[in-house]
Amino acid sequence: MYDWENKEIWTNKKNWDKQDSPKGTKSLILTFDDGPSSVLVELLDILKKHQVRALFFWQSKLLHVKRPWKRVIEERHMIGGHSLRHRVLTRLSYRDQLHDISTNLKQLESLTGQEMIYFRPPFGQFNEDTLDVLKKLNVMPFLWEVAGLD
Numbered sequence: 001m002y003d004w005e006n007k008e009i010w011t012n013k014k015n016w017d018k019q020d021s022p023k024g025t026k027s028l029i030l031t032f033d034d035g036p037s038s039v040l041v042e043l044l045d046i047l048k049k050h051q052v053r054a055l056f057f058w059q060s061k062l063l064h065v066k067r068p069w070k071r072v073i074e075e076r077h078m079i080g081g082h083s084l085r086h087r088v089l090t091r092l093s094y095r096d097q098l099h100d101i102s103t104n105l106k107q108l109e110s111l112t113g114q115e116m117i118y119f120r121p122p123f124g125q126f127n128e129d130t131l132d133v134l135k136k137l138n139v140m141p142f143l144w145e146v147a148g149l150d
């Protein structure tokens with residue numbers, strides 16, 4: 001279920017536009033899903049070369065300690081949650097969604113030592129239970145304005 005009516009909220013556009021951008025300019029948030037992937041190093045090199053910061057959404061399934069998550073933080077990118085193993089959350093009960101999302105976020109927090117602020121539901125699919133869980137965990141949902149395939 002997509003809720004494109006709520007675009008402003010779901011992309012957190014307002015929050016990001018406030019950030020140190022000169023008046024009249026538009027900001028763009030580059031986000032990468034389904035990591036940390038094996039191309040993370042190449043990706044970080046490209047972002048560094050162009051001095052661009054990005055927001056990464058990571059799945060617990062792909063969290064290998066050896067992936068360069070430290071570099072992600074050192075180079076001032078952000079990390080958000082993207083579930084345990086990319087299941088469609090709307091097919092899960094409230095309890096299972098709570099378990100999936102909170103475990104994903106806890107794992108990311110214990111690995112990186114950073115508090116997780118954002119969560120992107122796999123395939124952009126969410127329902128009332130997802131929203132209740134995110135509210136309970138004090139995490140903001142984050143969808144796309146322009147997206148590739150998830």
Ligand SMILES: [Zn+2]
Pocket residue numbers: 033034082086122123150
């Ligand atoms: Zn995804």
